[in-house]
Each structure stands twice: as structure tokens, then as C-alpha cells.
Amino acid sequence: MVSRRSFVKGVIGLAAAGTFAAGYAPVIEQIVKPTYTPIKPDPSIDEGAKFVYSTCLGCNVRCGIRAKVVEKDGVSVVERIEGNPYHPYNRVVDPSSQYSRLDPLPYTTPVRESLNYVGTLCARGQDGIHYLYDPYRIKSPLKRAGPRGSGKWKAISWEQLIKEIVEGGVIEETGEKIPGIKEIFTYGILKEAGIQDPNSILSGIKKDVDTIMQNAPKLTAEELKGEIEKFKEKWAKQLGEKGIKLDQILINPDMPDLGFRSNQLVFVRGRGQAHADYFYQRWTYAFGSVNWLRHTSACQLGFYCANRIWSGTTDINPDLKGAKVLIMAGAQIGRLHPGATGQGIIIERAAKGGLKVFYVNPVSPRGDCGGNFEWVPIKPGTDAALALAMIKWIIDNKRFNKTFLESPNEEAAKSKGEIVYTNATWLVITEKGHAREGTFLKASDVGLGDATKYVVYSEGLKVHTEVKEAELLYSGKVKLTSGEEVEVKTALKILY
Ligand code: SF4
Known part of the structure; x- marks a missing residue:
């Protein structure tokens, strides 16, 4: 059996064996080298071109971009996307060395003068033009036009989309009826029945359910059932006077702690970009559902929790500009998320000898940046063992704080x-x-x-x-x- 101590030695030995002798030049070429470095102001600003500053959402780095917009046949067209030289991620390409970047421009720099400079941007970011003008870009809602899984869709208007989401609709090709969210909008059901203040009814029901659930641990199963029956009778009578059934309001009146039917709406979205999350969350809660989820409800949760434990705050970014040693575990340099622009500084500093990188990954980094990239080629699934071995070494050698x-x-x-x-x-x-x-x-x-x-x-x-x-x-x-x-x-x- 391999002891944790010998495991660490083994890992270090493997890392040394795995280090590439080759330089990193080809990768730097791909990642850091800009497509061009302007040395004089872009003259097109005097010919009517506009420069629009925005954010690339190609990956989670969220680079600053500058889009050049020109008029062609009376239509505004994005002609080029490049790095925003005012932006701290994209900084300014050093005209004297294509592998180096200067600090971002001070915000006091006039925009016209800023056109002397360009910030770096990865290939995907520059290719944003193709996302914009892709002939297959989806520009309107699509409705299923065949059995589920048939892959058949047809374009519909936004008005039809909203109407069918609210009121329900029919898949014309199959005759399927799809219910609308109106059926589970508890507030709306009460309002439509003529109840002036639906919130007073909803909070009354909630209060009774909370009381039952608080007392539940002290009750026998029979007693609990009796309490629920009394609750159902009370609210069925009150709602019945307005022509509403209790199961229109509660998911399951026999299990009232499941809550209101509005919770049957689950809003799941992708990664939160550009603060759209706050809008969606607010909308979901206003509908009456607590079931709002997003990409980061799962991904990154460990990162946030660990940060909170050791630092008291959640969103910590590594000090890539000042760090002397970087342990890069899991993220693949120059290949995957986060995008290359954010990682460029790692390669730049390692290549110059200012940063030592331990690259913990089953896949090699394709180069060693003059010996400053050391590959730790762990086997998939052994990350926790490596972390425990590092903890063991820290404790054995009393190197903790x-x-x-x-x-x-x-x-x-x-x-x-x-x-x-x-x-x-x-x-x-x-x-x-x-x-x-x-x-x-x-x-x-x-x-x-x-x-x-x-x-x-x-x-x-x-x-x-x-x-x-x-x-x-x-x-x-x-x-x-x-x-x-x-x-x-x-x-x-x-x-x-
Ligand atoms: S790294 Fe590339 S894809 Fe990611 S935000 Fe920056 S330019 Fe866009």
C-alpha cells in the first residue's frame, strides 16, 4: 500500500518526469499574440465608424470588448471586435513585444486617443461577429411541430409565445394540449374569483400550515391527520364560497406543507450573465414560486462555500498578477473554460520567469514555459488524495498558520x-x-x-x-x- 508520504514523493517525481523540455512558444503564439497591433489611430473614426464598448459573453471571463461599427448600404454592421484597452482583463498589447501586455489605459484617456491601442482578446471573442451574423442564429421563439423528440420546430411570434405560456396551447401537429402557467398562479386564481386581497388568504393558509407543522413532532399520526382534516375543512369552506377548490391552491391538501401550486413552476436558467439573474429571480418569486435555479446553483457552489469558510466572502479571484506560485488544478490552460484571455497572464508571467505553475491535470499543458510550468499528471479521481497528501505534508512539517x-x-x-x-x-x-x-x-x-x-x-x-x-x-x-x-x-x- 502506498503511504500518503510516499504518494507525495511519487507525485512530485511524476511531475518532474512529465515536465516538457520543449518551450511554450507555439501555445503563446495561439493565446497571447494579438491578430494585429495598431501603431496609429484607426482613421475610420473620421469616416463615420463608431466604436461601441461592451462585454464578451463567450465564457465566464467576461472580457471587455470594443466593436467597430460601420454603415454599409444604410445598415450598421459590426466589422471587427477587439479587446477594450481600458479593461483590466484585456489591458493593452505592448507594441514592442507581442507577448507582453501593458496596464489598462487610464479612464481619463480620451476615446479618440484610445484608438491608438488595442487590448488582447481570444479567438472566440474576436469571432463574436459570426455569432451575431450566423445565418442559423435563432431570432424568434420556436414551438415544437411534431411529437416530443421529433426535432421538428417552427418559428412563432413573441405574442403567441406569451399567450400560450400563460393560457396554454395545442401542438397542432399532434393535438397535444399543453397547460398554461395561469392554472398554477395561485394569486391570480384568487384574484379572478373576485377576492380583493389574495395575499391575506394566502398568508392565512400559510400561517395555519406552519402551526400544524410546528406541532407535528408532538402529535401521533392520527392526531396529525385530524389537524389536517380540520385545516382542509376550514379553508375548503372559505374558498368554496368563492367557487374555488382547495386543490386549485395547494399542491396536495393532504400534505399542505408541500405549499401552494405556484411552486409547481420551476425556473431553471443557465449561467447568470449581465445581471439578468436578478430579474428572473424576482419574476419567479413574484409568481409565488421558490423554485428558481441556475447554473451556479450547482456549479461553483463548492468554490463559494470554501471561500466563505476561509475568507468570510464568496467570490475570490486569484492574484494572477502578484502570485509567485500557482497551483492550477482542473482548469486546462488555453483549451477550456475560463477563456484564454483571462489565462494569458499566467503564460506571460511564467514565460518571463515571474511565476511557477504546478499544473495538476491528467492532460499535459503542451509545454513548460522555460521550466516554469510543472506538470503534475494525476490520475482522474485522485484529486482528493492529492489534497489530503498536501494537508499531511503541511501538518507534518508544521507549515500551517x-x-x-x-x-x-x-x-x-x-x-x-x-x-x-x-x-x-x-x-x-x-x-x-x-x-x-x-x-x-x-x-x-x-x-x-x-x-x-x-x-x-x-x-x-x-x-x-x-x-x-x-x-x-x-x-x-x-x-x-x-x-x-x-x-x-x-x-x-x-x-x-
Ligand atoms: S476569454 Fe475569450 S470568450 Fe472568454 S470572455 Fe474573453 S474574449 Fe470572450
């Missing part, structure tokens, strides 16, 4: 200039087979306080909020208020 880790609460962390604290010092019950094995020791377990506080070791057992630092690698036995003696370890010690 002790001051940061030993602060057991927010106040202690802030007094040392840290933004967040960790639970590295909190004690965990590790007694084999104990009912609480693997859970944090609470102050109430040892008679030091209530169950909302945890326990650390700092010259004896202490409540986690009462000390500025505690032992990081403690393990021992503690006596619970029940009289039992159990083994405990700090959270960090468990990683050993």
Missing part, C-alpha cells in the same frame, strides 16, 4: 488581524462506538454552559468563546455530565 488556526472564535481572530476563525481547536468526541462519535463536544456536555457553545482545551477545558487561543493538537479523555468518560481530539488532530 498557527496564529490563524488557534483562534477559536471571531473576537479572538479579529484581535490578531484575521477576518475569520476556524474550528481547528474545537474538541470532537472520538470515542469509538459512542452515540456522539464524530460530533463536537458541547459546553452542556461537560457542565460549562449551554448547547450552543463548544469546548476547547486551554490549560483545562474552556468554552470556545471565552479564550483567545487554544491547543491545536490536543487529545485526551473528558468526563461528561452523564458520568461517562470519552476520548476527544481537536478537529485539527483528527486530520493527522
Whole structure:
């Protein structure tokens, strides 16, 4: 069996063996080299050309772009898309070295003068013109024109789309009836029945359901059923007076905690771009559904959660301009997301010798940037083992940030200039087979306080909020208020 220590050695050995002797020039050519570097102002501005600044949505980098728009036969046509030299991602191509980029232009630079400069932009971004003028670009809603899966579609107007989404429609070719969202718009159903203030009815129903669910743990199954029957009777009577049935309002009156029928609308969209998300979310909530999902409801969630834990905030961008060492795990340089413009700085700095990159990927980076790109060719699915091996090395060699880790609460962390604290010092019950094995020791377990506080070791057992630092690698036995003696370890010690 390979120990974690020898695993690390193996990984480093493999990385060295996998390093390419070849330079990175061909890749740099493809990624960093601009298609042209203007050395004098684009004269077309005096011939009526317009320069429009916008954002490329070709990938999640969201580069700044500058589109040149000219008039052709009375129609405005985008003739070229290039990097916006004012933009921090795209900066300015250094006319003296095609592989280098300067800082972005100061915002005070007049637009006319900015036409002396161009920012970098990847091939996909420059190819945005073809997205715009693609003859197959979908410009109107498409409605299915055959059985599901037949791949047959026909163009319809926006007016027809809205009407059929709201009121329902028919697939003419098959005769299928498709219901409209009007049928599940609970607020609208009440309003249409002549109820002046639907929200008072909806909040009344919700209040009753909440009360039933709060009391449910104390009730027998029969008692709970009785409570639900009383609830159904009350609201069926009230709504019945207006000609509305309870199952028009609730998903399932026998299981009222499933909520209103408006929750049967699920809005799923792709990646949130250009703040459209806020509009869609607001619309979905206004409809009465909590079921609003998007691409980042799954993708990137781990990234956000981990960032929040170590830094207190979610969206952290790496300091690619200032970093000395970069561990690039999972992302493929120059091939996939994020796009090449955002990654150009990595290659640029590595090629110049200012950045060492460890490229953790089963696929090689196709070059070594003069020895500054080191390939760590892990096998797919072993990323977690590699991360654990790195943690092991950090702990064995005491290369962790002790001051940061030993602060057991927010106040202690802030007094040392840290933004967040960790639970590295909190004690965990590790007694084999104990009912609480693997859970944090609470102050109430040892008679030091209530169950909302945890326990650390700092010259004896202490409540986690009462000390500025505690032992990081403690393990021992503690006596619970029940009289039992159990083994405990700090959270960090468990990683050993
Ligand atoms: S990297 Fe390329 S595709 Fe991505 S936003 Fe920038 S120009 Fe567009």
C-alpha cells in the first residue's frame, strides 16, 4: 500500500518526469499574440465608424470588448471586435513585444486617443461577429411541430409565445394540449374569483400550515391527520364560497406543507450573465414560486462555500498578477473554460520567469514555459488524495498558520488581524462506538454552559468563546455530565 508520504514523493517525481523540455512558444503564439497591433489611430473614426464598448459573453471571463461599427448600404454592421484597452482583463498589447501586455489605459484617456491601442482578446471573442451574423442564429421563439423528440420546430411570434405560456396551447401537429402557467398562479386564481386581497388568504393558509407543522413532532399520526382534516375543512369552506377548490391552491391538501401550486413552476436558467439573474429571480418569486435555479446553483457552489469558510466572502479571484506560485488544478490552460484571455497572464508571467505553475491535470499543458510550468499528471479521481497528501505534508512539517488556526472564535481572530476563525481547536468526541462519535463536544456536555457553545482545551477545558487561543493538537479523555468518560481530539488532530 502506498503511504500518503510516499504518494507525495511519487507525485512530485511524476511531475518532474512529465515536465516538457520543449518551450511554450507555439501555445503563446495561439493565446497571447494579438491578430494585429495598431501603431496609429484607426482613421475610420473620421469616416463615420463608431466604436461601441461592451462585454464578451463567450465564457465566464467576461472580457471587455470594443466593436467597430460601420454603415454599409444604410445598415450598421459590426466589422471587427477587439479587446477594450481600458479593461483590466484585456489591458493593452505592448507594441514592442507581442507577448507582453501593458496596464489598462487610464479612464481619463480620451476615446479618440484610445484608438491608438488595442487590448488582447481570444479567438472566440474576436469571432463574436459570426455569432451575431450566423445565418442559423435563432431570432424568434420556436414551438415544437411534431411529437416530443421529433426535432421538428417552427418559428412563432413573441405574442403567441406569451399567450400560450400563460393560457396554454395545442401542438397542432399532434393535438397535444399543453397547460398554461395561469392554472398554477395561485394569486391570480384568487384574484379572478373576485377576492380583493389574495395575499391575506394566502398568508392565512400559510400561517395555519406552519402551526400544524410546528406541532407535528408532538402529535401521533392520527392526531396529525385530524389537524389536517380540520385545516382542509376550514379553508375548503372559505374558498368554496368563492367557487374555488382547495386543490386549485395547494399542491396536495393532504400534505399542505408541500405549499401552494405556484411552486409547481420551476425556473431553471443557465449561467447568470449581465445581471439578468436578478430579474428572473424576482419574476419567479413574484409568481409565488421558490423554485428558481441556475447554473451556479450547482456549479461553483463548492468554490463559494470554501471561500466563505476561509475568507468570510464568496467570490475570490486569484492574484494572477502578484502570485509567485500557482497551483492550477482542473482548469486546462488555453483549451477550456475560463477563456484564454483571462489565462494569458499566467503564460506571460511564467514565460518571463515571474511565476511557477504546478499544473495538476491528467492532460499535459503542451509545454513548460522555460521550466516554469510543472506538470503534475494525476490520475482522474485522485484529486482528493492529492489534497489530503498536501494537508499531511503541511501538518507534518508544521507549515500551517498557527496564529490563524488557534483562534477559536471571531473576537479572538479579529484581535490578531484575521477576518475569520476556524474550528481547528474545537474538541470532537472520538470515542469509538459512542452515540456522539464524530460530533463536537458541547459546553452542556461537560457542565460549562449551554448547547450552543463548544469546548476547547486551554490549560483545562474552556468554552470556545471565552479564550483567545487554544491547543491545536490536543487529545485526551473528558468526563461528561452523564458520568461517562470519552476520548476527544481537536478537529485539527483528527486530520493527522
Ligand atoms: S476569454 Fe475569450 S470568450 Fe472568454 S470572455 Fe474573453 S474574449 Fe470572450
